[in-house]
Amino acid sequence: MKSPNPLPLFAGGLCALLGWGASLTSTSPLQAAAGTYGLWADTDQDGLDDALETRFGLSHLLSDTDADGYSDFDEVMAGFDPLDPGGLNQMMGVDPKLTLEVYTIGADTVLTVTFLRRYTVRNLELMFATQDSLRPVNRMALAALPNDTRNIQTSIPGMMATVSRVTIPTALLDNVDACALAVSGELDGTRHGSEVSLTMVEGVRMEYRTALSMSRGSSSESQGGQQGGLFPTDGDDIIPGEVTPGMVCVQELNEVGSLGLGSAQKIYQVSNGYCDMLPTAKCFSSCSNTIGGTIIGIDIASLIAN
Numbered sequence: 001m002k003s004p005n006p007l008p009l010f011a012g013g014l015c016a017l018l019g020w021g022a023s024l025t026s027t028s029p030l031q032a033a034a035g036t037y038g039l040w041a042d043t044d045q046d047g048l049d050d051a052l053e054t055r056f057g058l059s060h061l062l063s064d065t066d067a068d069g070y071s072d073f074d075e076v077m078a079g080f081d082p083l084d085p086g087g088l089n090q091m092m093g094v095d096p097k098l099t100l101e102v103y104t105i106g107a108d109t110v111l112t113v114t115f116l117r118r119y120t121v122r123n124l125e126l127m128f129a130t131q132d133s134l135r136p137v138n139r140m141a142l143a144a145l146p147n148d149t150r151n152i153q154t155s156i157p158g159m160m161a162t163v164s165r166v167t168i169p170t171a172l173l174d175n176v177d178a179c180a181l182a183v184s185g186e187l188d189g190t191r192h193g194s195e196v197s198l199t200m201v202e203g204v205r206m207e208y209r210t211a212l213s214m215s216r217g218s219s220s221e222s223q224g225g226q227q228g229g230l231f232p233t234d235g236d237d238i239i240p241g242e243v244t245p246g247m248v249c250v251q252e253l254n255e256v257g258s259l260g261l262g263s264a265q266k267i268y269q270v271s272n273g274y275c276d277m278l279p280t281a282k283c284f285s286s287c288s289n290t291i292g293g294t295i296i297g298i299d300i301a302s303l304i305a306n
């Protein structure tokens, strides 16, 4: 685990955004291979950016990949599988949701916060956790960065959706091996939240996902603890030693520590790592070498209870 590098190049500005110093001159930004995805690009205009559609194994050209009448965005927000056609009534009774997604395109990293609600959104807060701390992201610094907010038409009865994106320099994340981001806020008067865990594997920033992506295709049973898979945050990244296209590097985690607000910051150690089937995923020859590594998480339930 590298230590945060306290170089105050942007004292009070971008440094304050994520809570530590970042040296833009000493970093090595990831190289985008073919530039497949444009920043904020949402070619089929369904509310999911192209880079996120790829993460979920969806078509960025078709707003309704499985042609069941519900857009990919609606299905992802409602918690249904956008690759499995559903019944006509599946969108009834969907709850308000707040989600956070992260993707990287070379020197830019996009944080996407999506609200699905009937009425109001209040008291939004973005949190950032490393091995050593959990702290709120500076709201003023966040607002000064390139950002975009749009409303999305949904087919979910009574629900409105808003997608809000902000672009941060990828270099801000280069001094940490493992970190987590979380968003929380009040939707229709009730607190909701979402978190993303990021970790570096052989120079590539990977996202640890438990939801959606792992709900289909993974055939192995967990041996205990939390189970999820590693996905590159940059869809153009070539994974070193990628050996089995269509498989994902599955990680089994055991909680080994916590601190921060009400113990909301969690430290997990990888107890098992192996390749398993998952269409559109990637696995790499050193998957099992990640055993013993650390993944940082934010316990949303305890965070929003504080």
Ligand SMILES: [Ca+2]
Residues within 6 Å of the ligand: 042, 043, 044, 045, 046, 047, 048, 049, 050, 053, 060
């Ligand atoms: Ca889209």
Ligand SMILES: [Ca+2]
Residues within 6 Å of the ligand: 064, 065, 066, 067, 068, 069, 070, 071, 072, 075, 082
């Ligand atoms: Ca669909």
